[in-house]
Amino acid sequence: MTRKITVVALVMFLFLAAGKVFCAGSSAFRVELTDTEAMSKGFAFVGEANNPSAVFYNPAGLTQLKGGQHLSLGTAELVPLTNYTNHAGAESQMRRGVYTIPHFYYVNDFGLKKFVFGVGVASPWGLSTEWAKDSFARYSATRTDIITDDTMLTGAYQLTEKISLGAGLDYFRAKMGKQKNVLQTGAADADFEMRIKDNFAWGYRLALLYVPNDRHSFGIQYRSPVNLKLRGETYFNGLSGLYAAIFGGSSYTEEASMEAELPQAIIAGYSFKPSDKWVINFDVEWTNWESVEQEYLIYQYETNATRLSVLNNGNPASRDWNNAVTLALGGQYKVNDKLRLRSGFYFKEKAVPQANFEPSLPDAKSYGITAGFGYSFTKNVTLDMGYAFQQYATRKINNNNVSGTIDGTYRSCASIYGTNLRFDF
Numbered sequence: 001m002t003r004k005i006t007v008v009a010l011v012m013f014l015f016l017a018a019g020k021v022f023c024a025g026s027s028a029f030r031v032e033l034t035d036t037e038a039m040s041k042g043f044a045f046v047g048e049a050n051n052p053s054a055v056f057y058n059p060a061g062l063t064q065l066k067g068g069q070h071l072s073l074g075t076a077e078l079v080p081l082t083n084y085t086n087h088a089g090a091e092s093q094m095r096r097g098v099y100t101i102p103h104f105y106y107v108n109d110f111g112l113k114k115f116v117f118g119v120g121v122a123s124p125w126g127l128s129t130e131w132a133k134d135s136f137a138r139y140s141a142t143r144t145d146i147i148t149d150d151t152m153l154t155g156a157y158q159l160t161e162k163i164s165l166g167a168g169l170d171y172f173r174a175k176m177g178k179q180k181n182v183l184q185t186g187a188a189d190a191d192f193e194m195r196i197k198d199n200f201a202w203g204y205r206l207a208l209l210y211v212p213n214d215r216h217s218f219g220i221q222y223r224s225p226v227n228l229k230l231r232g233e234t235y236f237n238g239l240s241g242l243y244a245a246i247f248g249g250s251s252y253t254e255e256a257s258m259e260a261e262l263p264q265a266i267i268a269g270y271s272f273k274p275s276d277k278w279v280i281n282f283d284v285e286w287t288n289w290e291s292v293e294q295e296y297l298i299y300q301y302e303t304n305a306t307r308l309s310v311l312n313n314g315n316p317a318s319r320d321w322n323n324a325v326t327l328a329l330g331g332q333y334k335v336n337d338k339l340r341l342r343s344g345f346y347f348k349e350k351a352v353p354q355a356n357f358e359p360s361l362p363d364a365k366s367y368g369i370t371a372g373f374g375y376s377f378t379k380n381v382t383l384d385m386g387y388a389f390q391q392y393a394t395r396k397i398n399n400n401n402v403s404g405t406i407d408g409t410y411r412s413c414a415s416i417y418g419t420n421l422r423f424d425f
Contacts, residue, residue, distance in 0.1 A: 040372025040386035041330030042344020046269025059166030074420030141360035
């Protein structure tokens with residue numbers, strides 16, 4: 001049986017590592033839909049970290065999974081909704097989508113006394129938004145995608161009976177895409193598209209778990225910044241008039257590159273078990289979004305000064321985002337040996353300031369409520385299911401976009417559905 005589980009783990013690892021996921025969320029484009037149990041507890045799990053998703057939440061918690069093999073497979077379905085109203089009262093709605101975000105974790109101690117190792121694949125960063133090509137947002141962004149895969153290789157060492165240390169490497173792959181209209185005076189709009197991808201980038205994480213007794217545990221994790229060096233192409237179609245003369249026809253393609261950073265973060269958590277039936281968790285996370293200062297496309301092979309002046313109109317684009325804090329509170333009640341009920345609440349600060357707000361990323365401070373359950377069919381097989389509703393604060397924007405106004409009122413919310421299967425052997 002253990003051989004079969006190992007084969008399944010490796011197959012799922014390769015499958016998810018090659019997959020594409022799309023997502024949208026708050027606190028800029030960070031979305032931690034990486035475990036259903038944690039989600040059901042309001043995403044508060046760093047101080048507890050006692051299931052295979054400790055690979056992501058707190059690698060030091062892997063020492064709580066000594067003995068045998070542990071496999072976790074899950075997915076989250078994200079359904080966001082954004083409405084826009086301009087100052088005259090006209091409304092637009094971002095096109096709806098359902099975004100599937102899978103995750104996978106495998107943990108094994110390989111018979112070692114103090115070490116435990118884990119691998120995982122998840123997509124904690126991402127974005128997908130789409131507005132109609134004739135909407136108010138057409139000169140800002142009609143479709144934007146940020147797609148990431150994070151493959152995690154982690155290990156934990158039990159230093160003492162109360163203290164465990166953890167560390168991990170993150171192997172990132174990322175892609176970005178953007179589409180928008182280009183205003184042509186006296187003619188139909190042209191189309192602009194950017195397709196950027198990354199070969200790979202590395203990050204790391206360091207973690208600690210302190211369990212002074214059976215009632216209390218404390219966790220902390222540092223997640224390093226990840227510097228992405230992205231390369232791809234930009235495309236123009238439907239050029240006419242002056243633009244057609246500048247670019248030598250109705251279409252134009254040019255290679256481009258850019259650098260982007262996934263910011264560093266520190267997450268601390270506390271888990272309190274007042275009785276054998278109750279668990280209460282609290283997490284606080286600080287994310288260094290101030291490191292995102294601008295978006296700068298480099299056209300390294302174009303030498304024509306006139307073309308470059310057009311290509312670099314509005315480039316680089318200022319970002320100057322703000323650091324953000326997330327607070328999470330959650331709990332679990334054990335009904336019996338098979339059934340556990342969960343609920344939670346979380347709050348996220350916004351990262352995107354009004355001056356650099358874009359409809360491609362309608363960021364706002366938000367809060368969410370969560371609920372779910374875990375059911376053990378046997379001692380080896382557990383099903384987790386959960387739901388979260390995230391409400392964004394109404395955001396009124398007045399920042400005078402240069403190619404047409406995006407000023408107005410933005411209202412957003414999202415529903416999240418999670419399912420997870422865990423196998424312990």
